[in-house]
């Protein structure tokens with residue numbers, strides 16, 4: 208099929224490259240010229256395992272990028288909207304980009320004679336596809352949804368770092384539609400996928416995405432709450448959750464306590480769901496607490512550090528890990544951000560290391576020291592904080608080069624046995 212992808216970020220680039228690898232003709236549209244150039248050169252604008260190989264194989268063949276909506280809509284039969292849906296100043300979802308993309312597509316549908324389906328893939332609060340995107344598409348095109356063109360909602364569940372794998376091997380595919388013809392077109396794209404395909408109306412599809420993320424975030428905050436209690440009782444919460452997760456009804460996943468969840472999705476999506484609930488006169492207390500517990504974890508870590516280094520002024524503190532999780536260069540909502548902020552507020556000298564994310568963190572904290580290896584960061588440090596679950600931290604053994612070997616572990620990466628270090632796990 209001929210597909211256009213609107214927005215070439217994490218979701219758009221991966222969706223475009225994967226659909227191309229499945230034999231479709233894909234055109235990606237973005238408003239950012241650098242991203243478009245990068246895609247056309249076969250260079251991923253973001254880091255994702257396996258993405259470079261896919262772009263190299265398909266760029267210039269059945270995958271290209273453009274700034275031109277005319278070109279993209281004219282040469283495709285289905286468009287996936289993959290633009291950002293950030294949080295606005297009031298904590299609710301900001302649908303500005305979805306509106307802009309819908310208008311841009313709608314204007315090009317005006318003179319298009321063949322049938323076209325528009326699919327919202329961005330994470331949007333329930334009723335957005337029906338009450339925001341569709342009226343804009345209709346107004347801009349002068350045509351009727353469900354009659355002259357199709358509309359659908361197809362939420363994306365990929366994880367950063369494993370995005371290509373997750374897109375190609377999802378646990379499920381959700382296809383939302385209030386129009387069976389559009390839904391059938393979307394479904395045909397996933398022919399060959401072995402997972403369950405759930406067909407629902409658009410607002411249910413939108414809600415499935417939020418509830419999935421809110422539930423995963425809740426599992427993490429629940430594990431952190433348990434971990435905070437375990438820490439005070441001298442119990443290893445990881446052993447506790449191993450025992451708990453063996454119950455098939457609970458599952459062993461997303462029970463790792465520590466610094467909490469970051470990333471471009473969980474914090475924003477839980478906030479957006481709370482905001483949407485407020486619109487319909489409901490105050491979701493559990494979801495609010497999920498965020499509170501999460502925001503509290505970096506402060507817990509700082510408290511532990513101060514037990515061992517009470518005065519942080521001019522102390523050299525190594526922060527290992529800046530990305531919001533391992534295997535990505537993304538720092539959005541990374542827990543390292545509030546950690547570094549608090550260290551700087553106390554007058555500490557921060558030396559930071561991350562295998563991939565330093566260049567992004569430099570935009571947030573241009574004046575801290577960035578080094579190229581974890582060993583360098585540990586050299587002469589008065590303490591070290593592990594903020595991201597990069598696998599390489601498990602192998603660290605240069606703590607002897609620290610001025611004082613104080614290690615505060617936010618991700619259970621360091622095994623203190625035989626290392627001669629002063630070790631504190633945040634929840635264990």
Ligand SMILES: NC(=O)c1ccc[n+]([C@@H]2O[C@H](COP(=O)([O-])OP(=O)(O)OC[C@H]3O[C@@H](n4cnc5c(N)ncnc54)[C@H](O)[C@@H]3O)[C@@H](O)[C@H]2O)c1
Pocket residue numbers: 213214215216217218219236237238239242289290291292304307308311328329330331363364365366367471472
């Ligand atoms: N990142 C993830 O892991 C993930 C996973 C599932 C769902 N989502 C959801 O997918 C959506 C996109 O997220 P992302 O992380 O890919 O965003 P992103 O910020 O990485 O990329 C979005 C892209 O859209 C472009 N853009 C903005 N306005 C545009 C417009 N009017 N026309 C064309 N392009 C435009 C931007 O320039 C950018 O390149 C969000 O709703 C997000 O919640 C994200």
Ligand SMILES: O=c1ccn([C@@H]2O[C@H](COP(=O)(O)OP(=O)(O)O[C@H]3O[C@H](CO)[C@@H](O)[C@H](O)[C@H]3O)[C@@H](O)[C@H]2O)c(=O)[nH]1
Pocket residue numbers: 330363364365366367368420423427460461462463464465466467468469470471472473531532596
């Ligand atoms: O047991 C755990 C698991 C994760 N995390 C943290 O949670 C955050 C999010 O991790 P993860 O879910 O792996 O990354 P994302 O790429 O943000 O993916 C989530 O958000 C995406 C965007 O909506 C969804 O598509 C995915 O299904 C959903 O897992 C990270 O900061 C992790 O450190 C924990 O603290 N404990």
